[in-house]
Amino acid sequence: xxxxxxxxxxxxxxxxxxxxxxxxxxxxxxxxxxxxxxxxxxxxxxxxxxxxxxxxxxxxxxxxxxxxxxxxxxxxxxxxxxxxxxxxxxxxxxxxxxxxxxxxxxxxxxxxxxxxxxxxxxxxxxxxxxxxxxxxxxxxxxxxxxxxxxxxxxxxxxxxxxxxxxxxxxxxxxxxxxxxxxxxxxxxxxxxxxxxxxxxxxxxxxxxxxxxxxxxxxxxxxxxxxxxxxxxxxxxxxxxxxxxxxxxxxxxxxxxxxxxxxxxxxxxxxxxxxxxxxxxxxxxxxxxxxxxxxxxxxxxxxxxxxxxxxx
Amino acid sequence: xxxxxxxxxxxxxxxxxxxxxxxxxxxxxxxxxxxxxxxxxxxxxxxxxxxxxxxxxxxxxxxxxxxxxxxxxxxxxxxxxxxxxxxxxxxxxxxxxxxxxxxxxxxxxxxxxxxxxxxxxxxxxxxxxxxxxxxxxxxxxxxxxxxxxxxxxxxxxxxxxxxxxxxxxxxxxxxxxxxxxxxxxxxxxxxxxxxxxxxxxxxxxxxxxxxxxxxxxxxxxxxxxxxxxxxxxxxxxxxxxxxxxxxxxxxxxxxxxxxxxxxxxxxxxxxxxxxxxxxxxxxxxxxxxxxxxxxxxxxxxxxxxxxxxxx
Numbered sequence: 340x341x342x343x344x345x346x347x348x349x350x351x352x353x354x355x356x357x358x359x360x361x362x363x364x365x366x367x368x369x370x371x372x373x374x375x376x377x378x379x380x381x382x383x384x385x386x387x388x389x390x391x392x393x394x395x396x397x398x399x400x401x402x403x404x405x406x407x408x409x410x411x412x413x414x415x416x417x418x419x420x421x422x423x424x425x426x427x428x429x430x431x432x433x434x435x436x437x438x439x440x441x442x443x444x445x446x447x448x449x450x451x452x453x454x455x456x457x458x459x460x461x462x463x464x465x466x467x468x469x470x471x472x473x474x475x476x477x478x479x480x481x482x483x484x485x486x487x488x489x490x491x492x493x494x495x496x497x498x499x500x501x502x503x504x505x506x507x508x509x510x511x512x513x514x515x516x517x518x519x520x521x522x523x524x525x526x527x528x529x530x531x532x533x534x535x536x537x538x539x540x541x542x543x544x545x546x547x548x549x550x551x552x553x554x555x556x557x558x559x560x561x562x563x564x565x566x567x568x569x570x571x572x573x574x575x576x577x578x579x580x581x582x583x584x585x586x587x588x589x590x591x592x593x594x595x596x597x598x599x600x601x602x603x604x605x606x607x608x609x610x611x612x613x614x615x616x617x618x619x620x621x622x623x624x625x626x627x628x629x630x631x632x633x634x635x636x637x638x639x640x641x642x643x644x645x646x647x648x649x650x
Numbered sequence: 651x652x653x654x655x656x657x658x659x660x661x662x663x664x665x666x667x668x669x670x671x672x673x674x675x676x677x678x679x680x681x682x683x684x685x686x687x688x689x690x691x692x693x694x695x696x697x698x699x700x701x702x703x704x705x706x707x708x709x710x711x712x713x714x715x716x717x718x719x720x721x722x723x724x725x726x727x728x729x730x731x732x733x734x735x736x737x738x739x740x741x742x743x744x745x746x747x748x749x750x751x752x753x754x755x756x757x758x759x760x761x762x763x764x765x766x767x768x769x770x771x772x773x774x775x776x777x778x779x780x781x782x783x784x785x786x787x788x789x790x791x792x793x794x795x796x797x798x799x800x801x802x803x804x805x806x807x808x809x810x811x812x813x814x815x816x817x818x819x820x821x822x823x824x825x826x827x828x829x830x831x832x833x834x835x836x837x838x839x840x841x842x843x844x845x846x847x848x849x850x851x852x853x854x855x856x857x858x859x860x861x862x863x864x865x866x867x868x869x870x871x872x873x874x875x876x877x878x879x880x881x882x883x884x885x886x887x888x889x890x891x892x893x894x895x896x897x898x899x900x901x902x903x904x905x906x907x908x909x910x911x912x913x914x915x916x917x918x919x920x921x922x923x924x925x926x927x928x929x930x931x932x933x934x935x936x937x938x939x940x941x942x943x944x945x946x947x948x949x950x951x952x953x954x955x956x957x958x959x960x961x
Binding site for chain 2: 412414421422467468469485491492493494495496497498499500502503504505506507508509514515516518523580581584585587588589591592593594595596621622623624625626627628629631
């Protein structure tokens with residue numbers, strides 16, 4: 340049997356046909372253009388899916404289920420996007436809208452971070468009983484897999500790890516609260532931390548980097564730190580501590596068997612993960628028990644497709 | 651059928667016989683004297699249990715199971731206290747030691763906070779699928795009940811809510827990390843915050859309170875705040891914000907149906923809980939979904955007995 344997974348993002352819609360092991364057989368994408376009516380977006384999603392099916396040697400009958408990851412607050416049970424920021428919609432019955440294009444299919448809706456978490460779990464989760472996925476991207480997102488299922492809590496939305504407190508009363512977060520982990524550990528936060536350091540330090544090599552590359556990105560501080568720039572090293576050390584301190588909270592709360600860290604910043608690989616691992620071992624509460632495995636994601640954008648298809 | 655629950659604390663050993671609904675039929679206690687050999691402590695535990703059985707009209711055969719909550723890191727599966735601070739022991743096979751006194755009984759070992767969480771869940775948990783218990787005592791402890799079972803994580807120890815980060819790089823916590831929730835929201839922390847405020851404010855009514863009551867306690871600031879003392883009000887507002895900010899993290903992570911707050915400080919009841927509830931509604935991430943019920947514990951010391959007996 341085959342599964343169709345859709346990852347609805349604020350910029351891009353990605354979709355793919357996936358086998359039961361999580362291998363992507365064919366995939367494609369189309370721009371979201373988030374400000375147009377949701378009916379048009381859903382029409383394009385359906386068209387993308389139909390196009391993938393015809394381009395493959397798989398018949399529509401072979402597709403067992405269709406799953407879609409959506410940004411924002413998703414009511415998986417009711418198949419509704421309750422609220423989303425990236426695509427400005429509220430209380431939209433997206434499952435029902437998709438059913439008009441695929442009337443004989445079981446269609447599942449899921450929060451995009453939960454779907455990506457499930458995708459990483461399927462491929463990199465070692466079949467663990469407790470697994471946490473954290474993305475360091477525009478925000479800090481993620482999902483929790485317990486007993487091989489997405490943990491959703493009583494209201495169906497699941498874990499929002501980016502909105503645990505990191506510094507009570509600290510930086511304003513986009514969610515309205517102050518001091519969220521996301522406000523310190525997202526790529527957006529890292530970019531702001533990098534900009535502040537560049538402004539304060541005339542002699543940092545990051546200034547040259549920015550001139551060459553056009554703008555400050557999540558890579559600026561990491562790349563200059565690797566070249567030995569002291570200011571960049573300071574930014575990276577601080578940033579990694581913010582990330583690691585939140586990971587300690589996650590470890591102390593879930594004692595998960597495995598944590599996978601994804602999102603753009605996770606492309607730094609061991610340069611990022613290795614100091615996080617050391618920090619967690621030094622700072623977690625249960626120092627005398629088995630250690631949580633911490634690793635970098637490998638799937639990136641495919642995680643959402645695989646997870647939405649199979650969750 | 652009846653169950654025997656034991657709550658092994660650093661100061662006191664409490665035990666009781668409990669029915670399957672969580673009613674305590676008889677209970678008693680004896681001092682721990684934590685610095686003597688563990689064999690003597692276990693001997694006293696067994697003697698207390700035997701005494702309770704003979705004082706009741708229940709025969710030993712009617713006792714279906716014996717459970718014990720222990721402080722520190724407990725390996726429930728192996729029946730071992732891996733590490734404890736309050737009773738200075740390491741790698742002690744307490745289950746095996748208790749089995750010598752009750753050779754025909756199923757004996758369970760559990761972390762004391764997990765056991766108390768389960769006790770509160772049985773009595774005050776409304777049969778919820780997701781339930782979190784938080785104690786504001788000497789430390790900040792607690793436990794999580796998911797799908798009607800204690801959540802233990804992959805290493806068997808369960809949730810340590812007191813050691814999520816509240817202020818990264820902040821106050822030193824007894825666990826070795828800086829900035830844990832416990833370092834701000836425990837009764838110990840409240841006492842320190844109260845002392846600092848008294849030192850700084852010569853005109854606070856708390857000075858008189860301390861003279862009358864002999865020392866600063868977790869009640870000092872609350873009682874003087876209720877009388878309108880501005881300094882005490884400041885301490886209480888700050889403290890409640892620390893507590894509430896951690897509760898928001900717990901809500902955003904677990905989206906639990908119900909949170910019960912226990913420990914000495916929870917005796918303040920609605921004076922404490924009501925502002926926490928308001929803060930959580932204002933600051934939680936999923937503002938458009940069903941709300942977590944937040945209430946004060948009712949069982950206090952009995953929670954550990956009931957939970958250990960029935961978990």
